[in-house]
Amino acid sequence: MNGIWATISRELRAYFFSPLAYIVAALVLVVNGLTFGVILSFLNDPRAGIGAPLEYFFGQTVYFWLVLLFITPVITMRLISEERRSGTIETLMTAPVTEAQVIVGKFLAALAFYVFLWLPTVIYAVIVARHHQVDWGPVASGYLGVLGIGALFLSIGMLATALTRSQLVAAILTFAMLIPVFTFGLLEMLSNNEGLKTVFGYLNLWQHMEEFSRGIVDTRRLVYYASTTAFFLFLATRALAVRKWR
Amino acid sequence: MIEAEDLTRRYGDLTAVDGVSFTVGDGEIVGMLGPNGAGKTTAIRVITGFLPPSSGRVRVAGHDLFEDPVSARRKIGYLPENVALYPEMRVSEYLSYRARLEGMRSTEAKKAIRGALADCLIEQVSGKVIGTLSKGFKQRVGLAATILHQPEVLVLDEPTIGLDPKQIIAIRELIRKLGGQRTLLLSTHILPEVELLCDRVIIIDRGRIVAEGTPESLRQSWQGEAVVALELKGAASDRAETLESLPGVAGVDRVGESRFELRCRPGSDPREEVFRLAVERGWTLLELTLRSASLEDIFVRLTTDDRAASPSTEEVAS
Numbered sequence: 068m069n070g071i072w073a074t075i076s077r078e079l080r081a082y083f084f085s086p087l088a089y090i091v092a093a094l095v096l097v098v099n100g101l102t103f104g105v106i107l108s109f110l111n112d113p114r115a116g117i118g119a120p121l122e123y124f125f126g127q128t129v130y131f132w133l134v135l136l137f138i139t140p141v142i143t144m145r146l147i148s149e150e151r152r153s154g155t156i157e158t159l160m161t162a163p164v165t166e167a168q169v170i171v172g173k174f175l176a177a178l179a180f181y182v183f184l185w186l187p188t189v190i191y192a193v194i195v196a197r198h199h200q201v202d203w204g205p206v207a208s209g210y211l212g213v214l215g216i217g218a219l220f221l222s223i224g225m226l227a228t229a230l231t232r233s234q235l236v237a238a239i240l241t242f243a244m245l246i247p248v249f250t251f252g253l254l255e256m257l258s259n260n261e262g263l264k265t266v267f268g269y270l271n272l273w274q275h276m277e278e279f280s281r282g283i284v285d286t287r288r289l290v291y292y293a294s295t296t297a298f299f300l301f302l303a304t305r306a307l308a309v310r311k312w313r
Numbered sequence: 314m315i316e317a318e319d320l321t322r323r324y325g326d327l328t329a330v331d332g333v334s335f336t337v338g339d340g341e342i343v344g345m346l347g348p349n350g351a352g353k354t355t356a357i358r359v360i361t362g363f364l365p366p367s368s369g370r371v372r373v374a375g376h377d378l379f380e381d382p383v384s385a386r387r388k389i390g391y392l393p394e395n396v397a398l399y400p401e402m403r404v405s406e407y408l409s410y411r412a413r414l415e416g417m418r419s420t421e422a423k424k425a426i427r428g429a430l431a432d433c434l435i436e437q438v439s440g441k442v443i444g445t446l447s448k449g450f451k452q453r454v455g456l457a458a459t460i461l462h463q464p465e466v467l468v469l470d471e472p473t474i475g476l477d478p479k480q481i482i483a484i485r486e487l488i489r490k491l492g493g494q495r496t497l498l499l500s501t502h503i504l505p506e507v508e509l510l511c512d513r514v515i516i517i518d519r520g521r522i523v524a525e526g527t528p529e530s531l532r533q534s535w536q537g538e539a540v541v542a543l544e545l546k547g548a549a550s551d552r553a554e555t556l557e558s559l560p561g562v563a564g565v566d567r568v569g570e571s572r573f574e575l576r577c578r579p580g581s582d583p584r585e586e587v588f589r590l591a592v593e594r595g596w597t598l599l600e601l602t603l604r605s606a607s608l609e610d611i612f613v614r615l616t617t618d619d620r621a622a623s624p625s626t627e628e629v630a631s
Contacts, residue, residue: 073413077399084401154397158458161361162414163387310364 070164074172075179078146082180091141095134095184102130103191119202120195124188125209126280132273135220136249140241142180143224144234146173147307151232156310166307170225170300177221178214185213205282212279215292216272220245222299229306248272314339314496315360315466320369322355329355330366331520337466337513342492344511345500348616352520353500354394357470360498361391374465374496387415390464394471394500396455400444404435404454407443408461415462422461429457432490434483448475456484466496473506485510504609518616531611539605541575541584546597555594559586571599 082088106123109115125131150156159169192206227240252271258264268274275288315337322330330352337343347353358364360371362378362385371378376385398407405426412422430436433453438446443454452475459467472488473481488510491497501507507514508528516524516531524531545552556573557565561581566574577583584601591598 069413069416073410076413077402077410080406081399081401153399154393154395155399157358157363157393157397158391158411158455159414161363161386161389161391162411163383163416164414165383 068168070162070168071172071175073164074169075176078173078176079179081145082176085145087141087145088180091138092184095138096187098130098134099124099188099191102128103188119205121192121201121206121209122280124191124280125212126277131276132249135216136242136245138181138184139217139220139224139245140227140238142177143221143228143241144238145228146177146225147228147303148232148234148237152234160307160310166304170229170304170307174221174225174300174303177224178218181217181221182214185210185217202282205280208282208284209276209280211284212276212288215289216276218296219248219292219299222296222303223248225303226299226306229303314372314374315468315498316370316372317356317360318370318372320356320359320371321367322352322359322364323367328520330359332369333517333520333522334369335515335522335525337496337498339465339496340493341513342488342497342499342511343513343515344507345498345515345517346502346504346507346612347500347517349502351517351616353517354470355520356517357391357394357468357498357500361389361468362386363391387462388465390459390462390467392455392459392467392469392472394474396452398443398451398454400442402443403439404430404441404443404446405439407454408439408458411458412461417462425461425463426457429461432460432487433457434480449477449480452476453480453484456487460491464495466498467491468498470500471502472499473501473503504612516612516615523615524611532605539577539582539603541577541582541587542600542602542604543573543575543587544569544598544600545571545573545591546599547571552596555590556587559583559590561586 103120103124106120106128110118110120110123147156150159160166192201192203195201223244224237224241227244228234228237230240231237248270249272252267252269252275253273255264255267255271255274258267269287269291275285278285278288315335317336318334320330320333321328333352333356335343345353345356355364359366359369360373360378362371362373362382365379371385373385374388376388378385402410408426408429409419409422412425417425430439433456435450435453435457438450438454443451446454452472456469456472459469469488473484476484485506488497488499492510499510511528513527514525514531515522543556553565553567553573556562556575559575561578561583562575563578564576566576568574575583575587582603584603587601588598590596
């Protein structure tokens with residue numbers, strides 16, 4: 068356990084000491100803020116359809132996905148690659164900690180930072196609540212989706228960063244793995260075969276978020292996120308154990 | 314106590330460590346010597362559990378490194394060759410991180426950090442950001458982190474590299490102090506360091522142990538290879554042959570216009586004969602010195618023999 072806690076506290080500190088974290092945080096705030104502003108002015112028009120602003124925010128815009136696909140590689144790329152590049156991995160992996168503890172610790176730190184990036188958006192709900200009644204159930208389930216899909220994406224990033232000593236390669240590799248994970252589900256619309264359509268339907272993350280944003284919590288989705296996250300973290304643990312470099 | 318048994322580590326076709334076995338006893342300081350690329354660092358990485366061996370076993374303080382890695386690692390303090398630290402952390406933060414990795418509680422850790430800072434003479438930089446420190450300070454921060462948890466076994470890969478002479482003396486002092494209570498394996502290029510610090514020396518070349526023993530015993534067993542350095546006034550061509558005919562001289566190398574080196578037969582000292590010969594022939598003797606083999610000579614001889622004949626590990630590895 069000491070391995071997990073020591074890793075979490077070190078990595079969290081490292082996030083807040085790096086300028087990259089602030090750039091990412093600023094960018095996320097700008098994009099999310101603009102998106103939310105656009106949604107609000109859209110819904111202000113009587114001709115617009117009905118719906119809660121946060122429902123649109125989580126389930127209807129491509130910006131949500133752009134933010135997610137952009138920040139997860141950036142959050143995870145440094146975590147193990149940099150230890151390999153600088154050589155600190157040598158003291159880390161000769162300390163009395165296991166590979167699994169290191170991976171879990173770093174993953175939890177990444178997840179915590181990811182949650183931190185989303186925290187300011189809670190203010191949007193608070194702003195809306197001052198002018199209009201907010202149904203907090205769908206808001207909470209929307210955040211549940213953000214957490215679940217974020218965990219899945221970050222675990223993919225963990226695998227990528229465990230595979231290489233270059234942060235850049237890790238980020239690109241993460242992105243390359245995220246694209247199919249995100250887009251396979253979208254093939255649902257382009258599939259004529261019933262079986263395939265069902266399979267793609269299960270994996271359709273956009274669809275998942277739309278449901279979450281409307282307050283539908285389907286445990287199959289949560290099982291999917293949890294199991295794939297565990298699977299990628301397991302692969303990352305194996306990758307960290309390979310130290311075939313000089 | 315470190316027990317290494319028939320360790321072999323291959324990288325593809327290259328065998329970096331080839332059937333190495335040795336023991337380092339409690340309270341013993343053992344130096345590992347070898348040219349670059351001889352396999353020292355690989356051997357050390359295997360012993361510390363960073364790299365798995367291709368075959369062989371290692372036991373550290375009684376724990377098998379591969380069956381019970383976490384217990385074994387708890388007993389080891391390891392300072393890698395290129396001391397790698399996190400540049401954005403402060404020295405004190407880094408040390409408390411390392412203490413937590415070792416599973417120390419915070420009061421215990423605080424005390425250990427104070428002790429390690431004092432031992433490594435880095436109290437004055439404890440609040441500084443590591444990235445701004447000089448090489449010598451970083452080296453000592455790494456060493457401080459290595460000894461935090463009072464490990465029974467210390468493995469130091471080139472601990473004095475990059476330090477200035479004053480710091481080297483301080484670190485050697487510390488190593489000697491640490492060695493008294495612990496098992497200490499130390500790899501180095503610096504031969505005087507070995508003579509100063511180590512109870513025993515292991516010389517590694519091309520992945521194998523080529524010599525092992527106390528610095529004195531190594532020197533004694535190579536004593537027969539002593540050399541007499543000789544300088545005569547003036548240059549004459551037939552002198553080398555005349556010198557070679559002396560009893561006790563195995564060979565003569567002409568190293569300058571009028572300088573010679575006489576390789577001596579084991580146990581012989583031909584200086585008297587050389588003097589008599591010089592008087593007899595009317596040569597003016599400017600220098601006559603017997604040089605017994607230093608550890609450096611032994612090292613060079615052991616690790617350069619038939620280097621030219623076969624491509625060395627060093628070239629392949631680098």
